[in-house]
Amino acid sequence: MIKEPVELIKAGRRQRRRRWIAVTVSLAILAILLCCAMLLLGNTIYPVKEVIRALSGDSVKGVSFAVNTIRLPRMLAGLFAGFAFGIAGYVFQTMLRNPLANPNVIGITSGSSAAAVFCITVLHASGAIVSAASVIAGLATVIVIYFLSRGRAFSIGRLILIGIGMQAMLDAVISYLILISSQQDIPAALRWLAGSLNGSQMRELPPLVLTVMIFAPIVILLGKHLNLLELGEQSATSLGVATDKTRIALIVSSVFMIAIATATTGPIAFVSFLSGPIAKRLVGIGFSNVIPAGLVGVNLVLAADLIGQFAFEVRFPVGIVTGLLGAPYLIFLLIRMNRRGEL
Amino acid sequence: MSSSSALTDRRQKLHTPRNFTTVLIVCIVLLGVCAVASLVLGSRPVRFHELIDGLFHPDIDSYGANIVRKRIARTVFSLLCGAALGVSGALMQSVTRNPIADPSILGVNTGAALFVVSGIAFLNISTANQYIWLALAGAAITAVFVFGIGSMGRGGATPIKLVLAGAATSAAISSLVSAILIPRAYVMDQFRFWQVGSVGSGSWSSIATFAPFLIVGILIALMTAPALNALALGDDVATGLGVRTGVLRLIAALAGVVLCGAATALAGPIGFVGLLATHVMRLVLGPDLRFVIPMSAISGAVILTISDVGGRLIGSPGELEVGVVTAFIGAPILIILAMRSKVRSL
Numbered sequence: 127m128i129k130e131p132v133e134l135i136k137a138g139r140r141q142r143r144r145r146w147i148a149v150t151v152s153l154a155i156l157a158i159l160l161c162c163a164m165l166l167l168g169n170t171i172y173p174v175k176e177v178i179r180a181l182s183g184d185s186v187k188g189v190s191f192a193v194n195t196i197r198l199p200r201m202l203a204g205l206f207a208g209f210a211f212g213i214a215g216y217v218f219q220t221m222l223r224n225p226l227a228n229p230n231v232i233g234i235t236s237g238s239s240a241a242a243v244f245c246i247t248v249l250h251a252s253g254a255i256v257s258a259a260s261v262i263a264g265l266a267t268v269i270v271i272y273f274l275s276r277g278r279a280f281s282i283g284r285l286i287l288i289g290i291g292m293q294a295m296l297d298a299v300i301s302y303l304i305l306i307s308s309q310q311d312i313p314a315a316l317r318w319l320a321g322s323l324n325g326s327q328m329r330e331l332p333p334l335v336l337t338v339m340i341f342a343p344i345v346i347l348l349g350k351h352l353n354l355l356e357l358g359e360q361s362a363t364s365l366g367v368a369t370d371k372t373r374i375a376l377i378v379s380s381v382f383m384i385a386i387a388t389a390t391t392g393p394i395a396f397v398s399f400l401s402g403p404i405a406k407r408l409v410g411i412g413f414s415n416v417i418p419a420g421l422v423g424v425n426l427v428l429a430a431d432l433i434g435q436f437a438f439e440v441r442f443p444v445g446i447v448t449g450l451l452g453a454p455y456l457i458f459l460l461i462r463m464n465r466r467g468e469l
Numbered sequence: 470m471s472s473s474s475a476l477t478d479r480r481q482k483l484h485t486p487r488n489f490t491t492v493l494i495v496c497i498v499l500l501g502v503c504a505v506a507s508l509v510l511g512s513r514p515v516r517f518h519e520l521i522d523g524l525f526h527p528d529i530d531s532y533g534a535n536i537v538r539k540r541i542a543r544t545v546f547s548l549l550c551g552a553a554l555g556v557s558g559a560l561m562q563s564v565t566r567n568p569i570a571d572p573s574i575l576g577v578n579t580g581a582a583l584f585v586v587s588g589i590a591f592l593n594i595s596t597a598n599q600y601i602w603l604a605l606a607g608a609a610i611t612a613v614f615v616f617g618i619g620s621m622g623r624g625g626a627t628p629i630k631l632v633l634a635g636a637a638t639s640a641a642i643s644s645l646v647s648a649i650l651i652p653r654a655y656v657m658d659q660f661r662f663w664q665v666g667s668v669g670s671g672s673w674s675s676i677a678t679f680a681p682f683l684i685v686g687i688l689i690a691l692m693t694a695p696a697l698n699a700l701a702l703g704d705d706v707a708t709g710l711g712v713r714t715g716v717l718r719l720i721a722a723l724a725g726v727v728l729c730g731a732a733t734a735l736a737g738p739i740g741f742v743g744l745l746a747t748h749v750m751r752l753v754l755g756p757d758l759r760f761v762i763p764m765s766a767i768s769g770a771v772i773l774t775i776s777d778v779g780g781r782l783i784g785s786p787g788e789l790e791v792g793v794v795t796a797f798i799g800a801p802i803l804i805i806l807a808m809r810s811k812v813r814s815l
Contacts, residue, residue, distance in 0.1 A: 226633060274808055283629040287569075287807035290636055294740070294800035301793045305784055395644070440652035446644055453641030457618065460637055464622035464630055 142412045149408045153421035157205070160428035164201035167436060168192060195328070203326035204427045204444070206338045207391040210383035212423020213345055213416055215398025216405065217380040220356050220415075221373065224282045225459060228399045229384045232289025235393040236296035237267030238385040243300050247307030256389050257333040264385035267292060268377060321394035321445030323431050330390055337386040341379040342420065348376055349414030395445045396452025397426050403459070426451075486754045496767045500548070503774040507544040508537050511781045512788070546671025546679070547777045547791070548770040550736045551746075553683050553728040555769020556690050558743015559750075559762050560725035563697040564718050565616065568748070568806055569628045572608075572729035573740025573796075576639040580611025581733040583642045586649050598678055604734030609726045614638060628810065632803075668736050668777050668791055675735045682731035687766060689724035694758040697721060701756065739792040741799025742769050742776075748802055772798075 165177055172180075172189045180189040181198070215228045229235050241263030245251040251259075271292055275285040345352075351372045354362040362369050384398065404426075405418035427444060430451065434442035486492075508523075509515045515523070515533050522529040523537025554572065561570040572578055584607030588594040594603065615638050619631035696717050699707040704714050732739070746769035750761045773791065776798065780789035 231636065274804060284807050284810070287629055287632055288804050290632055291800045291803035291807065294796050294803070298793045298797040298800070302783070302789055302797075305787065305789055305793075395640070438652070442648065442651060446647045446651070449640065449644030450648060453637060453644055456637040457634075457641060460630075460633055461618055461621060464618065467623035 139412070142410060146409050146413045146418070150418050150421065153408075153418060153425060157421055157424045157428065160425060160432065161201055161205060163432060164204065164428060165193060165197050167432065168197060199326040199328045199331060200323045200431070201428070202331055203334070203391055204323050204431055205424055206331070206334045207387040207394065208397060208424035208427030209342065209420040210334070210338050210387040210423070211394060211397040211427070212401035212405075212420040213342055214380035214384040214387075215400075215423070216402035216416060216419035217345060217352065217376050218398075219402045220352050221376060222282055222285070223356060224286070225399070225403050226456075226463075227282055227286055227289075228402070229380075230393065230396060230399050231293075232271060232286060233293035233296060234264050234267050234271075234289075234381065234384060235388050235398075236293045236300070238264040238388040239393055240296045240299045240303070242389045243303045243307075247303050253330075254333065257337075257386050260389040261382055261385040264381045264388075265378070267296075268381055321392035321448075322443035323391055323427075324441075324443060326391070334386050334390045337382055341382050344379045345376060345383075346414070346416050348372055348379075349416040352376060352416070353414055392445065394427060394430075395449040396456070397423050397448055400426060400448075400452050400455060403455075486757065486760060488753060489760060492750075492753050492764065496764060496771065499771045500767060503771055503778065504544055504548065506778050507547065507774050508540045510778050511536075511540065512786045542673050542676065543668060543671045543777075544774065546676050546736070547668035547774045549676065549679060549683055550668055550671075550732045550739070551742060551770035551773030552766035553679075553686065553732040553769070554739060554742040554773065555746035555765035555767075556687055556743075556762055557725045557728035557732070558769070559747045559758065559765040560690055560693075560697075560721050560728070561743065562747055563700060563758060564722045564725065565631065566701065567628055567631055568810070569632060569744065569803060571741060571744035571799075572725075572733070573738065574632055574635050574744065574803070575612060575615045576635040576642065577608045577612050577615070577726065577729055578733050578738035578740060579639045579642040579646070580614075581605075581607040581730050582738055583607055583611075583646055585734065586646050590649050590653055601678060601682070601731055601734040605727060605730040608730030608733065609723075611638060611642070612722065612726050628806075668773070669788065671736070679731055679735050682727055686724045686728035686731075689720060690728075690762050691759075693717060693721045693724070694762050697758050698756075701758070737790075737792065739773070739795055741795050741802070742773050744802050745795070745799040746772055748806070 165181070166172070166174065170188075170192065172192070176186050176189045177193050180186045180193045184190075215230070218228050218232075219225050238260035241259040242256050245256045245259045249255070271285060271289050275281075275288045351362070351367045354365050354367050355369065355372065357365075359369055401419045401423040402415070404422045405415045408422075409415050409418050426448060430447040431444040434444050434447040505520075509520055513536060515537055519531060519533025520537055522531060523534035523541075526534070558571050561572065561575065562568060564570075581604035584603040585600050588599065588603040594600065615631070615634045618638075619627075619634040622630075696707070696712045699710045699712045700714060700717060702710075707714050707717075729743070743765075746765045747761065750764045750768055754760050754764060773795065776794035777791045780791050780794045783789050783794075
């Protein structure tokens with residue numbers, strides 16, 4: 127018996143939905159396991175029972191400090207920053223229809239970093255001011271890149287080239303700011319070069335948590351439209367998407383998340399670049415990959431931080447581990463895109 | 470008026486750009502000005518009589534005169550490095566027939582850096598003579614790798630493909646460099662001075678190490694310039710004009726890599742000088758490489774020396790690395806080129 131076409135489509139859709147759910151749940155479980163590992167592992171490995179007691183507020187000698195002051199903030203920073211990087215990277219890649227067009231490559235992260243370093247080393251500001259400045263700088267970078275790349279005809283290639291140029295300039299600014307900063311500011315400022323979870327503190331986290339809580343749901347809700355935008359301006363409009371509004375909402379939300387995450391942990395290399403393609407690989411196409419991309423981001427950051435902390439004799443900051451993992455993938459992707467003539 | 474005289478007219482025009490004398494004079498004046506500025510300006514400015522003492526009266530042993538003497542080597546070194554980087558940029562742009570080719574954009578600098586770091590960390594290398602060979606090898610291998618990736622697929626090596634291949638390779642290599650450095654404090658210490666991308670370490674001995682590479686590289690560049698002009702018309706036309714394109718590319722690229730590798734080995738990674746120097750000269754002189762290549766040497770020297778002086782003034786009392794300054798003033802050229810190029814050629 128040949129099934130009706132509608133039945134076939136429905137069956138396919140059911141199958142894809144099952145796969146989406148299975149992948150998302152597995153990613154979430156993996157993320158939870160990694161979170162637990164972040165809390166349990168360290169210089170001293172405490173029994174699970176004591177860690178739980180320390181977390182629930184009892185003061186346990188030694189354990190409370192290690193878990194509540196060092197490991198918990200580190201884990202939360204990685205969790206929320208990874209989610210933010212993953213989602214924002216996916217949004218840019220999907221909207222610009224090019225995996226290379228992510229905040230890391232086109233200089234948005236450098237813009238936020240430069241602003242954060244400026245606030246810390248020159249203005250000696252902290253907290254809300256740093257967050258606000260990095261958001262404004264991130265948005266400004268997006269606007270500048272967009273207007274510069276409009277030219278005679280918009281092209282993603284032009285946008286990426288201009289973004290790389292902007293990044294080179296902003297990195298020069300960061301180097302200069304670090305040079306003129308006073309000695310005690312340097313460790314804080316250096317974080318903006320590689321990205322690190324070392325020394326994350328509880329009091330730095332509220333802006334990040336709040337931003338992700340507000341903007342991640344917006345992006346998730348708009349995720350369906352994002353897939354339609356990928357089909358192209360005209361198709362999306364005819365399918366009922368208010369393209370300009372959706373696009374602006376998506377960009378603003380993503381830049382907010384990227385900027386605040388960058389201001390908290392520094393630009394953790396390649397997470398925003400890797401998450402989208404990996405999620406797409408795992409889930410396939412058809413459904414919105416926003417949540418899976420965010421979860422992949424979380425897993426990448428936490429796993430890379432664990433590797434950086436424990437796999438070698440020396441502790442590597444998380445940004446270097448993700449850089450070592452991500453860069454070969456970037457090269458592989460380039461080779462594949464070049465072979466297929468997609469660039 | 471016969472057609473043959475029109476032809477000769479045109480050939481003559483091509484031969485010397487109209488404004489060549491003006492440009493040459495301006496460049497040489499600039500060269501002199503920035504050489505003097507490099508001797509005089511810095512965290513401790515030097516007075517005029519001290520400058521004269523330092524330059525012409527070796528028997529006077531005042532504080533200011535000694536500062537001038539120290540700065541002489543630095544100035545000569547930065548002029549030579551700038552010249553090497555300028556010519557290297559011009560060569561790479563012609564070989565790849567690509568306006569954005571520059572040692573730093575192609576990731577060649579970071580390739581040299583990786584080899585130098587590995588040399589310090591694993592082979593206990595510590596002298597400039599040994600650095601230079603490692604840096605050359607690193608530069609050459611990276612250049613081949615990046616160009617290989619960038620020219621895959623349809624359309625050959627377009628600017629966007631080359632830039633991305635270079636950026637990706639740079640990112641990969643920088644992570645490797647950090648991974649090698651972090652556990653080894655002693656390497657970090659030695660490397661830090663090198664990576665600063667500074668001509669401040671310039672001494673007469675490093676100039677002596679550098680000079681042979683510079684001379685050979687620039688001679689090759691000058692000799693290949695006419696053939697590179699033909700190559701600019703396209704491979705087919707060049708072959709028709711009797712140019713063996715494969716051999717030419719190989720030799721010219723080798724010269725470009727030697728020039729930038731040697732400069733990187735001694736001064737650390739310095740970016741965007743080649744891009745800036747060559748494009749300014751093309752803008753004022755037109756496309757003829759027989760003029761653009763030697764003038765890129767002069768403009769590269771001017772740009773690097775001005776950047777070095779600027780870095781000393783901005784970063785006072787310390788100094789801002791010259792590589793940071795050149796990136797800041799050179800990167801806009803990349804943006805402008807990207808804005809002006811046609812979509813098709815990206």
